[in-house]
Amino acid sequence: MSNEEDDDLILSELPDDELVPQMHDDLYDGMADEIAEGVDILLERGWEPYDVLTKALVEGMRIVGIDFRDGILFVPEVLLAAGAMKRGMAILKPLLVDSGAPQLGKLVIGTVKGDIHDIGKNLVAMMMEGAGFEVVDLGINNPVESYLEALDKENADILGMSALLTTTMPYMKVVIDTMKEQGIRDDYIVLVGGAPLNEEFGKAIGADSYCRDAAVAVETAKEYMARKHNQL
Amino acid sequence: MTRTLVIACGALATEILAINTLNGWDHYELQCLPAKLHLHPDRIPDAVEKLVLENRDRFETIFVAYADCGTGGVLAARCKALGVEMINGPHCYAFFEGNQAFEARGEVTSFFLTDFLARQFDGFVWKPMGLDKNPELLELYFGNYEKLVYLAQTEDVALTAKAKEAAQRLGLTFERRYTGYGDLVSALDPKNASAPRPVPG
Numbered sequence: 422m423s424n425e426e427d428d429d430l431i432l433s434e435l436p437d438d439e440l441v442p443q444m445h446d447d448l449y450d451g452m453a454d455e456i457a458e459g460v461d462i463l464l465e466r467g468w469e470p471y472d473v474l475t476k477a478l479v480e481g482m483r484i485v486g487i488d489f490r491d492g493i494l495f496v497p498e499v500l501l502a503a504g505a506m507k508r509g510m511a512i513l514k515p516l517l518v519d520s521g522a523p524q525l526g527k528l529v530i531g532t533v534k535g536d537i538h539d540i541g542k543n544l545v546a547m548m549m550e551g552a553g554f555e556v557v558d559l560g561i562n563n564p565v566e567s568y569l570e571a572l573d574k575e576n577a578d579i580l581g582m583s584a585l586l587t588t589t590m591p592y593m594k595v596v597i598d599t600m601k602e603q604g605i606r607d608d609y610i611v612l613v614g615g616a617p618l619n620e621e622f623g624k625a626i627g628a629d630s631y632c633r634d635a636a637v638a639v640e641t642a643k644e645y646m647a648r649k650h651n652q653l
Numbered sequence: 654m655t656r657t658l659v660i661a662c663g664a665l666a667t668e669i670l671a672i673n674t675l676n677g678w679d680h681y682e683l684q685c686l687p688a689k690l691h692l693h694p695d696r697i698p699d700a701v702e703k704l705v706l707e708n709r710d711r712f713e714t715i716f717v718a719y720a721d722c723g724t725g726g727v728l729a730a731r732c733k734a735l736g737v738e739m740i741n742g743p744h745c746y747a748f749f750e751g752n753q754a755f756e757a758r759g760e761v762t763s764f765f766l767t768d769f770l771a772r773q774f775d776g777f778v779w780k781p782m783g784l785d786k787n788p789e790l791l792e793l794y795f796g797n798y799e800k801l802v803y804l805a806q807t808e809d810v811a812l813t814a815k816a817k818e819a820a821q822r823l824g825l826t827f828e829r830r831y832t833g834y835g836d837l838v839s840a841l842d843p844k845n846a847s848a849p850r851p852v853p854g
Contacts, residue, residue, distance in 0.1 A: 451787075497783025500790055535761050537797035561797055562761060587721045588743045588756075617694070617725030 433462050441477050448481035449488075451501025453508040460509045470516040471523075478509045479551045486548075486636035496540070503544055510551065523553045526646045529571045530581035531559030533592040538585035541615060541635070545581060548635040554579075554642060565596045572609060578649070579642055582628075584615040594626035601627070610645040612638060657681040657849045658711075660704050661718035663688035664769040665745060665837070668806055669718065672834050672841060681716070681841075681849045684708070688769070692781050694723035698731040705735050716849035718840070720744050738847045740840045745769075748836040749804050762799040764825060768806040771816040779822070791824065801825040804832045 447455040463473045485502045488494040584590040600606040613628040623631030632638035663685040717739035732739045742748040746765040747755040803816035820827035
């Protein structure tokens with residue numbers, strides 16, 4: 422999306438209705454410095470941090486997610502875009518805490534035992550955070566005990582498990598079966614994801630849902646939280 | 654005319670031909686799918702199925718020389734539905750070492766190269782991951798790895814040097830482990846019940 426014309430752009434001179442789409446383009450191109458600058462400009466103009474997050478960053482990543490799904494963008498480009506979003510979020514995060522931004526729920530997330538591949542998990546964590554979820558990231562290589570302890574301690578709503586390997590994905594069932602044995606399975610929404618997984622696998626192991634990418638994870642989490650609130 | 658077909662991953666072509674030469678086997682015809690399918694494992698089952706269906710009328714038996722290869726069990730299910738056998742195990746590096754031995758090691762933080770991947774490191778690892786253009790992504794991809802293990806199918810000094818250089822580029826410690834062709838030999842051995850067998854024709 423970048424071209425020579427963009428190189429001459431002075432972001433601070435753009436009106437809001439041009440700056441925000443320009444930030445979407447910059448996010449798409451993984452331009453972290455420009456994203457940080459754009460975030461600062463919008464904040465200086467009096468934008469609420471939550472609006473900067475949702476309208477400039479999350480919306481930009483939504484476009485990235487669509488093009489990834491459609492095979493237009495690949496993992497390296499998505500990672501660069503995510504890196505740019507992370508830079509923007511680093512500015513916004515401390516401001517969001519006190520700004521009354523909506524909290525949709527709390528997610529405990531980590532890759533399963535034996536799996537150190539955390540790219541997908543990190544993307545989901547970032548997008549969930551951007552969407553208004555509180556995220557407790559357990560990192561990589563988590564045994565069942567880590568998940569259960571964190572769910573209890575954090576009073577979480579959602580458990581997210583991620584795996585990249587065919588050999589590690591069955592461990593998700595170990596976690597869910599343990600939750601059943603302890604009578605706590607239905608206390609949580611369980612979402613699973615990772616490259617070798619599919620919907621059938623998610624159902625077979627007793628997860629609530631398989632999420633094929635970060636954007637789907639956010640939408641699915643929102644839906645389940647809305648249902649949960651409707652039941653209360 | 655042989656009436657047995659082996660459909661293999663292109664990353665195994667050299668090794669399968671070497672195994673045939675070593676054992677004097679000529680009991681099957683070999684057709685390979687592009688090794689690059691590994692960059693999109695979800696496309697492997699459809700590609701295998703297409704080749705099976707295209708050749709079903711020409712061959713008495715068809716054997717699929719793929720392991721699961723990141724398909725999450727989908728390839729195994731597809732092969733079962735098609736009525737064809739395939740190689741057991743999660744990946745080629747697992748069956749080269751021997752599936753049981755590989756599993757027993759439980760190496761979580763090791764990144765594996767085979768002869769093929771050592772030879773094609775730039776084309777199959779470095780460039781597809783965008784590391785040629787964006788080396789700053791290295792930490793994101795490999796930050797959780799500690800060691801590169803080169804599972805060598807052959808004694809090749811030049812290839813070992815390439816694998817060692819790959820480890821340096823990825824910032825990982827290096828270990829070379831000679832495996833030979835491991836379980837791939839028995840998978841193709843006509844004495845094995847599930848292997849491609851000669852069909853009189």
